Amino acid sequence: MKVPFAGAIDCDLHLPSPSMAVLMRHMDDFWREQFVTRRIDRMDFQLTSFPPNTPLAMRDDWRAPAGEGETPLDKLRREALDPFGARIAIGSILHGAIGLYNEDMAAVICSAVNDHLARDWLDHEPRLRGSILVMGSSPDHAVAEIERLAADRRFVQIILPVMGDFLPGKRQMWPVYRACEKHGLAVALHAGSTYRYPPTGSGWPSYHVEDYIAQSTAFENAIVSFLAEGVFNEFPDLRLVCLESGFTWLPTLLWRLNKEWRGTRQETPWLDRPPADVVRERVRFSLQPVDAPADGALLTRTLAHIGSDELLLFSTDYPHAQFDGDNALPEGLPADLQRKIMIDNPPACYPRLAAEAKEIAP
Amino acid sequence: MNAPLVDTSVSQRLGIVDCDIHPTQRSVADLFPYLSEHWREHSKSIGPHIRQGLAAMQAYPRMMAAGQRADAYPAHGGPPGSDLDLMRRQHLDPAGVETGMLVALSKGGMEERNPDYATALAHAVNDWQLHDWVRKEPRLRAGVVVPQEDPAFAAREIRERSLEPAFRQVILSPRSIEPLGRRRYWPIYEAAAECGLTLGLHPAANGANPSTGGGWPTYYMQEHYAFGTNMQSNLVSMVFEGVFERFPRLKVALIESGFTWIPAMCWRMDRHWARMRHEVPHLKRPPSEYIREHVWFATQPIEEPENAAHLPEIIDWIGWDRLLFSTDYPHWDYDDPKYCIRFRMTEQQRSQLFRDNARALYGLT
Amino acid sequence: MTRHVVAAADELAPGSSKLVMVGGREIVLFNLDGEFFALANRCPHGGGPFCEGVVTGLALSDGPGRYRLERAGEFIRCPFHGWEFEIRTGQSYCDPRSTRARQFNVAVEHGDALAKGPYVAERFDVSVDKDYVVVEV
Numbered sequence: 001m002k003v004p005f006a007g008a009i010d011c012d013l014h015l016p017s018p019s020m021a022v023l024m025r026h027m028d029d030f031w032r033e034q035f036v037t038r039r040i041d042r043m044d045f046q047l048t049s050f051p052p053n054t055p056l057a058m059r060d061d062w063r064a065p066a067g068e069g070e071t072p073l074d075k076l077r078r079e080a081l082d083p084f085g086a087r088i089a090i091g092s093i094l095h096g097a098i099g100l101y102n103e104d105m106a107a108v109i110c111s112a113v114n115d116h117l118a119r120d121w122l123d124h125e126p127r128l129r130g131s132i133l134v135m136g137s138s139p140d141h142a143v144a145e146i147e148r149l150a151a152d153r154r155f156v157q158i159i160l161p162v163m164g165d166f167l168p169g170k171r172q173m174w175p176v177y178r179a180c181e182k183h184g185l186a187v188a189l190h191a192g193s194t195y196r197y198p199p200t201g202s203g204w205p206s207y208h209v210e211d212y213i214a215q216s217t218a219f220e221n222a223i224v225s226f227l228a229e230g231v232f233n234e235f236p237d238l239r240l241v242c243l244e245s246g247f248t249w250l251p252t253l254l255w256r257l258n259k260e261w262r263g264t265r266q267e268t269p270w271l272d273r274p275p276a277d278v279v280r281e282r283v284r285f286s287l288q289p290v291d292a293p294a295d296g297a298l299l300t301r302t303l304a305h306i307g308s309d310e311l312l313l314f315s316t317d318y319p320h321a322q323f324d325g326d327n328a329l330p331e332g333l334p335a336d337l338q339r340k341i342m343i344d345n346p347p348a349c350y351p352r353l354a355a356e357a358k359e360i361a362p
Numbered sequence: 363m364n365a366p367l368v369d370t371s372v373s374q375r376l377g378i379v380d381c382d383i384h385p386t387q388r389s390v391a392d393l394f395p396y397l398s399e400h401w402r403e404h405s406k407s408i409g410p411h412i413r414q415g416l417a418a419m420q421a422y423p424r425m426m427a428a429g430q431r432a433d434a435y436p437a438h439g440g441p442p443g444s445d446l447d448l449m450r451r452q453h454l455d456p457a458g459v460e461t462g463m464l465v466a467l468s469k470g471g472m473e474e475r476n477p478d479y480a481t482a483l484a485h486a487v488n489d490w491q492l493h494d495w496v497r498k499e500p501r502l503r504a505g506v507v508v509p510q511e512d513p514a515f516a517a518r519e520i521r522e523r524s525l526e527p528a529f530r531q532v533i534l535s536p537r538s539i540e541p542l543g544r545r546r547y548w549p550i551y552e553a554a555a556e557c558g559l560t561l562g563l564h565p566a567a568n569g570a571n572p573s574t575g576g577g578w579p580t581y582y583m584q585e586h587y588a589f590g591t592n593m594q595s596n597l598v599s600m601v602f603e604g605v606f607e608r609f610p611r612l613k614v615a616l617i618e619s620g621f622t623w624i625p626a627m628c629w630r631m632d633r634h635w636a637r638m639r640h641e642v643p644h645l646k647r648p649p650s651e652y653i654r655e656h657v658w659f660a661t662q663p664i665e666e667p668e669n670a671a672h673l674p675e676i677i678d679w680i681g682w683d684r685l686l687f688s689t690d691y692p693h694w695d696y697d698d699p700k701y702c703i704r705f706r707m708t709e710q711q712r713s714q715l716f717r718d719n720a721r722a723l724y725g726l727t
Numbered sequence: 728m729t730r731h732v733v734a735a736a737d738e739l740a741p742g743s744s745k746l747v748m749v750g751g752r753e754i755v756l757f758n759l760d761g762e763f764f765a766l767a768n769r770c771p772h773g774g775g776p777f778c779e780g781v782v783t784g785l786a787l788s789d790g791p792g793r794y795r796l797e798r799a800g801e802f803i804r805c806p807f808h809g810w811e812f813e814i815r816t817g818q819s820y821c822d823p824r825s826t827r828a829r830q831f832n833v834a835v836e837h838g839d840a841l842a843k844g845p846y847v848a849e850r851f852d853v854s855v856d857k858d859y860v861v862v863e864v
Contacts, residue, residue, distance in 0.1 A: 055637045163576040170580065171791075199575040200595035201588055203540040209638035210541075210602050213630055214575060217591035221574035221584065228581045230791030248626040251672070255622060255665040256590060262772075262821040263695070263809040264425050264583040269788035274821070276668075291630035298679065302626070305672050321637055425809050426781070432806030433779035696807050701774040 002326045004335075006085030008342035009353065012190075012243045012286040012315035013080055015091045016072060017045065018116050026112035026119075031105075045096030045109075049161065049192035051208060055321055062319040073124055080318040081127055084328050088346075088353065092131040092159050092190065092243075093117055099194050107141035110134060114149055122154045129353070130155045131188060134176065136164035137196075142176045150183040156352040157186040157241060162218045163193035169225030174234065181235045184351035186284075189222055191215040191244040216291075219245040220253050223283055227257070230270040232282050239349050240283045244317055247285040248292050251305035254279060280308045284349045286315035287329075287341060288322040296332025303337070313349060314342040376713060377460025378699055379720035381660045382564070382617050382688035383453070383502070385495055386443035386468045392494070393469065396486035404479060411475045414568045421568075422582040426694050434692035442692035443468075446499055453691045454501055457699050460717065461726050462502050463688075465533055465564050465617065466491055470507030472535045473568050480509035481519070488523055496528040503724065505533040505562055511570075513546060517553035524557030530724040531560040531615065536596040537569025543596070543603030555609040560658075560723055563596060564617040565589045593619035594627055597657065601631065604644040606652040613723060614657045618690060621659040622667075625679040628653055654681065658723055660688035661715070662697040670704040677711075686723065687716045728863045732848040736835050736858035739763070742800050746778035749864050750847075754831060756860060757782070757814045759800060764814050765862050766803070767829035772819070775807035777828070785811070785820065832863040 020041040024032050035041040050057055066075040081089055093116075097109035110133045117130045132155050134142035142158070149155055158180055166172060168189060180187050192215070198204045199214045219242050226232060226240055254276035261275050271278075292299040303309075316328050323330075329338060347353040387393060390405045397405065414421050426432055434442035434452065443449070454462060470487040471480035484507045491504040506523045508516035523529040532554045540546060542563070554561050572578045573588040593616050606612060631649035639645065645652075659680065667673060677685060689697050699716065707715065720726065733747040739758040746768060747754050753768035755777045768776050784799035802811045802820065811820040817828035838855040846853075846861065853859060 055640070056634065166577045167574065167579060167584075168576065193575060197572045197575060197577055200541055200599070201569060201571055201573045201575065201592040202536055202538045202542065202596055202599070203544075203571050205541050205595075205599055206544065206603055207638075207641050209634055209641050210598055212634055212638070213598050213602075213627075214595055216627075216630060217594050218575045220591055221576055221579070221588060224584050224587045225576070225579065228579070228584050234791050246626075246630055248629055249623060251667070251676075252590070252620070252623040252626070252665060255667045256587065256620065256663075258668075259663065259666045260583050260586055262819075264581075264586070265821065266786035266809075267425060267581050267583060268791075269786040269794060270791045272788070289630075289633065291626060291633050293629060293632075298625070298629075301675060305667070305675075307668065426804065426806070431775070432781065433776055694807060694809065696773070698774040698807075701772070 001329045001331055003084050003328050003342070004338060007087045008085060008314045009346035010080070010084060010086045010089040010316050011241070011313040011346055012288065013089045013091050013318045014320065015076070015093050015117065015121055017093055017095050018113065022116055022120070023109060023112035026115040027108060031108050047094060047096045047099060047192060048195055049211065050094065054208060056212065057321070058319045059321040073121065077125070080316060081125070083326055084316055086127060088127055088129055090129045090131060090156060091117065091121060093133060094159070094161070094190060094192060095133060098133070098135060098161060103135060103138035103141060106135050107138060107145065111145055111148070114145065118152060118154070128154070131157050131159035132185070134158050134160060136160045136168065136173070137194070139172055139176050143179045146176070146179040146183065146185065150185070153352055155185065156350045157188040159188045159190055159243070161192035161194055162189040162215060162222050162245070163197070163199060165194070165196050167225035168222050169227070169229035169231050171229065174231070177231060177235050177238055181238045184355070186239040186241050186350050188241040188243050189219065193218070215244070216246045216249050220249065223253065223279060224257065227271060227275050227278060228268050230268065232278055233270045237351070238282070241286070241313070241349060242283065243286045243315070244289065244320070245285055246289055246291045247306070247312060248290070248299070248302050250285070250311070251302065254306070280311065283311070284313050284345065285311055286313050286317070288315045288317040290330040292330065292332070294331060296330065299330055299332035309337050309340045310345055310348065312341045313346050376458070376716055378458055378687055378716040379461045379463070379726065380457065380459045380689050380691070381463045381615065381686040381720055382465055382662060382690050383449070383462045384443045384691065384693060385464050385466055385491065386441045387490070388440040388444045390469060393483070393486040393490055396489035397482060401479065401482040412473045412568055413475065413570045422579070422585040424582060424694065429694050431692045431694060431696055446495065449691070450499065453689070454499070457689065459501055461720070463530065463720075463724065464491055464495060464502055464504050465562065466505065466507050467564065467566055470533070471509045472507060472566055474509070477509060477512045477515070480512060481515045484509050484519055488519065488529070492526065492528055503530045503726070504528050505531045506559065507533050508550065510534050510547070510550065511539050513549040517549040520550065520553040520557060520559065524559055529559065530726070531562040533562050533564055535566035535569075536563050536592045537566050537571070537573070539570040541596055541599030541603070543599030543601070543605050545603070548605070548608065551605055551609045551612050555612045560613045560615055562615045562617050563593065565592065565619070590619050590623060594623060597627065597653070598631060601649045601652050602642055602645065604642070606656045607644055607646060612656060615660060615686060615723065616657065617660040617688060618662060620663055620665050621661060621680060621685060622665045622673070622676045624653070624659060625676060658684050658686050658719065660686045662688040662690045663695045664697050664702050674705045674707070682711050682714050683719055685715050686720045730846045731862050731864055732841060732846050732853055732859045733862050734860045736860055739860070742782065744778065744782060749862055752864065753778070754862060756833070757803070759814055763833045763835060763860050765831040765833045766812070766814070766817050767831070769829070770805040770807065770810060771826050771828050772805065772810050773807050775805040777803050777805065779806040780804050782814070834861045835859065836861050
């Protein structure tokens with residue numbers, strides 16, 4: 001169904017990946033020379049997780065280039081911000097730099113991506129907020145990048161692919177989460193992998209569509225990792241946001257986790273209450289894709305199984321092809337839940353959006 | 363006091379088919395009657411060669427009694443599952459098991475790297491199941507274990523065993539080298555379909571790849587959780603790689619991965635197939651239709667929602683004719699048929715779940 | 728309610744437990760530092776026999792990576808799924824609101840007093856100069 005009222009917060013929107021020529025404006029001489037001499041500047045840095053020409057990667061009607069005299073930002077406004085009445089949209093650039101093994105090089109590109117996001121997008125569109133792209137494989141670099149950008153309050157989260165160099169709850173990552181908590185940034189995991197490992201526990205599937213479907217299982221294991229390692233205990237104000245994860249698989253996660261915890265909690269005794277309660281309190285999920293039948297009845301029951309109206313955050317996942325026309329909301333959402341998802345839940349999840357709302361309020 | 367809904371009359375009223383019982387050798391010597399002199403010697407001098415850092419123990423140590431029911435250790439020694447009398451006394455009799463499907467994980471060659479040793483072990487474990495278990499206990503049926511990473515030999519073993527009615531299915535581990543839909547495994551499916559044997563997927567303790575797509579877990583709780591996600595991945599693989607298009611008679615039972623995830627995974631598959639179907643033109647129908655037709659689900663470890671009434675809703679979506687009851691005896695997460703079903707069922711649903719679906723799938727009489 | 732004499736008190740040393748049959752019912756007795764408790768020998772979750780479980784303490788933590796064991800001997804872990812129950816109350820540690828093991832009243836009484844009856848002693852004679860564990864069923 002169409003979005004019934006204006007003022008939504010779109011929590012997962014993708015901005016186009018900039019060319020290296022654009023990014024090199026934000027780099028020093030050493031790296032510019034490296035990229036030119038090694039012809040890295042001519043590489044497209046496409047991630048295997050997001051082949052750009054597949055039907056899933058971009059909706060057909062959004063594939064046309066910007067019109068005559070139209071800037072990329074104008075196109076974004078026309079296609080994604082205006083039609084869905086977004087008051088705020090959190091933009092991300094999932095640049096292929098995160099697939100490199102050279103951590104210093106990757107970190108330089110990530111910094112350039114973040115600077116480009118701030119200068120070329122956030123500076124020009126007050127509705128946009130940003131995600132800080134960081135290197136999960138190099139927590140040191142990630143912390144430095146967070147500290148560098150923390151003062152820019154328009155960045156509201158960091159973003160990592162759900163499958164990286166190690167499961168994201170592991171203690172190597174804790175300095176990153178400490179920095180996020182300190183600065184009021186949420187931690188967003190987005191569908192995608194740097195393919196350090198096969199995307200399934202049984203090895204490499206043949207087809208892109210299998211890899212894409214496997215993302216939901218990666219989110220399951222990432223959440224279990226956060227819980228078991230005790231990230232939520234160590235960082236009591238931290239929120240985990242799962243972007244483009246799907247959410248209809250949540251009932252099994254909640255039920256299975258509670259059952260397992262009762263038999264295994266001695267191994268991780270810091271996990272001192274039912275894990276489903278912790279998930280409901282600390283983990284949030286972007287709305288799209290809605291992996292449910294179109295008629296809405298089963299989705300309604302699934303939401304009852306999930307047992308909370310606070311977990312979902314409105315998202316268009318623009319420009320990925322997750323819905324047709326203006327139907328950014330699935331059938332089967334009760335009216336009060338629509339309001340929660342679009343208006344109330346995002347600021348409750350993002351400390352920086354909550355703070356803004358307070359400043360605006362008289 | 364809020365006691366669970368216990369129906370102690372289940373076992374009296376209705377013999378059950380338990381689709382997951384694990385027999386274990388007391389030691390490798392139990393297999394010696396079925397191994398050649400060469401492999402007997404190999405087992406003593408060289409031993410197993412598997413794909414994990416710890417050769418003979420779990421790299422994720424279990425929480426209770428090495429992952430077994432603590433009461434299942436035979437009094438005179440040997441591991442749980444190695445004593446038929448105890449199995450009868452402790453499980454088959456009190457649980458009212460009419461037929462028990464053996465899943466022989468131990469030393470069956472599914473994890474062995476040496477291909478010839480794997481083949482010899484699988485053959486020996488199949489002999490052992492037949493002579494030391496099924497011939498001694500008429501309630502039991504065997505599952506053909508195979509050297510799954512060497513499909514030609516696996517297919518030969520399947521064809522040979524299919525002549526003996528004690529073998530009702532073929533057992534594969536989803537912790538394979540490649541996802542089970544990949545073509546390297548198709549000779550196994552060709553043989554199973556040709557012989558009319560169901561394919562039973564059951565997790566092994568060790569695998570060839572990290573147990574999650576994001577790397578190795580730290581704790582056993584995570585590793586145990588990943589049993590479920592790996593089963594999901596293999597179901598996706600078998601559907602999308604076209605196994606059911608190529609082998610329209612193949613039937614698959616997913617064992618020890620629960621079942622509440624099935625509807626959501628079907629919705630996800632259908633949805634993304636609809637956008638990406640040009641990549642997989644060999645699929646002629648939505649993925650969920652193949653699953654509805656070809657796949658059965660064993661119940662254990664049964665999910666335990668806060669509201670038990672949510673489970674039958676999910677079963678309505680899956681189809682009551684597709685669930686198989688299983689206990690996982692003698693492992694720690696055993697589901698006792700007298701306790702584990704905490705929701706109301708009609709008499710027909712009860713018969714389907716505890717007995718009739720398995721009878722029909724495995725051709726039990 | 729009938730009072731059943733189920734064991735001589737000195738049969739159960741502190742920290743030990745014992746399975747007894749009372750009127751056809753399996754009951755586990757626990758001696759917790761000289762105090763006796765009795766639970767039905769069936770885990771209310773999955774039916775595991777408590778007599779085969781592990782008497783242990785409570786794993787607690789002040790944060791990730793920090794471990795301690797407290798209240799040693801006060802909990803029984805089920806031999807199946809490892810759920811923990813407080814021996815004193817039968818209460819499940821993880822699911823205290825809705826799962827509780829069936830508990831029975833226990834007393835230690837001197838043979839003298841028991842001689843006045845009424846009680847049922849199923850398997851042994853009561854002597855007047857010893858203490859006995861008495862369970863009400």
